[in-house]
Amino acid sequence: MIPFLVDSKRVVTDVAVELSRSQAPPTLPFELRDYVSPNTWEARVSALTRLASQYSRPTFERAYLIIIMALSFLVPITTYYVTLQSLEGTTDDVDRQVWLARFSCFAVTIATWIVLSAPMILWKYLGKVRVTRVADLWTRADALSAPSYGAAPVWKASAPGLLRDAVVLVVTVPLIQKSHFDRDSYLPPVRTFSPWFALCMMN
Secondary structure (H helix, E strand, O other), X not given: OEEEEOOOOEEEEEEEEEEEOXXXXXXXXXXXXXXXXXXXXXXXXXXXXXXHHOOOOHHHHHHHHHHHHHHHHHHHHHHHHHHHHXXXXXXXXXXXXXXXXXXXXXXXXXXXXXXXXXXXXXXXXXXXXXXXXXXXXHHHHHHHXXXXXXXXXXXXXEOOOOOOOEEEEEEEEEEEOOOOOOOOOOOOXXXXXXXXXXXXXXX
């Protein structure tokens, strides 16, 4: 929970929670009780966890990365020797044949990385877009129902990263600092003196 000074009367506090389908949903934080009802919190947490789980498969992602590494090693080597065999006899310049085979190997390696990584990157990007859109919808909904301007929480969420199934939800809420003249504000302790001390001071 990190406070940021906005003006002399208001600070902003970030409340961050980590959501995962493998863990029980967290209860409503104390800092959000004035802005979000328990039912709304439970519904939003459950919806965000379900949405994030659609774009997080750690076991599948780990296996997919192993396949990418294996193909990135096997395909270029195969390309190198196939290219050498196809160039054999076309020219007497052996060095030129080797460099052409190496260039083909390098080009195939880059192409393999791009082709195999593109689906994973696109999948993660779509998850990030959908999670961010849902958080923005909650922010706008709370702003419409807020009693005064600037009193609504701001919702932000980060989609699960690679090999992770957790989504981080950050809710920014304004905390009003009470004046010393408020009835419920904190007042410093009052120092009292004994009658004997007061009598000594008078003399």
